[in-house]
Amino acid sequence: MAFGQAVIGPPGSGKTTYCNGMSQFLKLIGRKVVVVNLDPANDSLPYECAVNIEDLIKLSDVMVEHSLGPNGGLVYCMDYLEKNMDWLESKLKPFLDDHYFLFDFPGQVELFFLHSNTKNIITKLVKKLDLRLTAVHLIDAHLCCDPGKYVSGLILSLTTMLHLELPHINVLSKIDLIESYGKLVYNLEFYTDVEDLSYLQYHLDQDPRSSKYRKLTKELCDIIEDFGLVNFSTLDIQASCLFFSLFSLYSINGYIFDSIQGSVVDYLKDEKVEVQALAVQEKYMKDE
Template sequence: MGSKYGVIVMGPAGAGKTTFCSALIQHLRTQKRSCFYINLDPAAEEFVYEPDIDIKELITLEDVMEELHLGPNGGLIYCFEFLLDNMDFLTDPLEAVTDEYLIVIDMPGQIELYTHVPIVPNLVKALTRGSLNISMCAAYLLESTFIVDHSKFFAGTLSAMSAMLMMELPHVNILSKMDQVKGQVAHKELKRYIEPDVNLLQDVPESGLVYDYKNDLDNGESIGRSDVLTGDAFTKLNRAVGQLIDDFSLVSFLKLDVQDEDSVGAVLSYIDDAIQFHEAQEPREPNDDLVDEPMGDMG
């Protein structure tokens, strides 16, 4: 059991990670709980709550791209390599954080960091081991509007599963922005996404995953396209992808509407269970102060 507790908020760009972090911090403050907020997005500009640690005070993506002539993805990887070489920037302030605090780490949206390269897994190892020994879980956000396009949804599901395998952490997967699909998806149909139903991949008209082979447009011969791109081949590929997800049985989702405090609270309860936060808290007398002042400037 770690003496510190945290959640690392991940997911593709536009999934609502920073918005979720802000809603989570607000909920924690409403519940008289302490929070320590870390921004690790070197391109982030605006925050509802000022971070206690901001990577931009160490390095910014803009400076890296300008000075080293790198693109956004290469620059971001460089920023994290620089952070790993200067981990005291992150670890020294965290030494003073007590077990009453929930450490909330806001990550950038390039999913390559979680699924392709070992940079973030190495960062997680540095935080969860050694003197810090943070008991941490990952919260992976996927935008709920993906469910109207089966191809996007299952691509997101695969990226979530890949991140789970790479991070080696307790994992909470979240369908964010549920308010945007309200009234568009029936409750019964929504269950097929909360617990991903691989049969959705066989729904050819909506899945977007089956190649639309039309003889009157292109028979493939003129550009050397083989029959590997025919509908049958793609149906087999879809079936293999679905079987992969089904075999691992790792991915299920929580629903999140950041405008609904009960929804945010429900997600927080899963995070607390994953990191076993409440088991380490000392019982308090009714008249005891429930919380210390948050560290840093929380706005």
């Protein structure tokens, strides 16, 4: 049995940066880690990549050969990978005994709530390789500065959770940059806990012509609250909250109970680490 993370999220949400930071941290604390790039559009990798989908198929080649745009090309690439899972499985098998996996997925959101190829790839990894994965869904924190964009991020998170059917954690990334996009109308806890979303309607466009938009937003908020599945952690890639988040990831897929994780859990339980992580969040809290 092996463990790992499926790192997903919209383009520009920080997936590659997260994989790079997380892999460096795991190596520093003595963990063996394998980073797997499954994004055929990611041609500039800051991390050491043990398995790269570009060794199997390249987006640029697909676009030229089949006259496809970037979105259609990505769908084709993931379909191709699904049909050639033997290649990926053979690349991963040498690391299964004692490595922790980080899968860097493409940023095309349709792959995670509409198409079945990515879900099928993950399902095959779980079943054939006995690989326990947690989905780490990154959403750019700047969405919190606009109620409409924030609700869109919530809907995306919810549909992705329901589609992938994996242990799942949603993360507001780039939290250190949130103030550069403007002040939040509520404190950060409102956006991470995802409760009482009805308050957002007071901050939508009040133009009479936008009445249907406000009604739609209210209905979407009701759906999100009815499911009661979505909440967020916060992430500053430079801060110790990255390390504290790892404890949640270890807990959610059972890695915390596995013998190979060793001193990582003891380190993450350290009160200093917890206090530092909470301090990052409190830095961006403001009174209502």
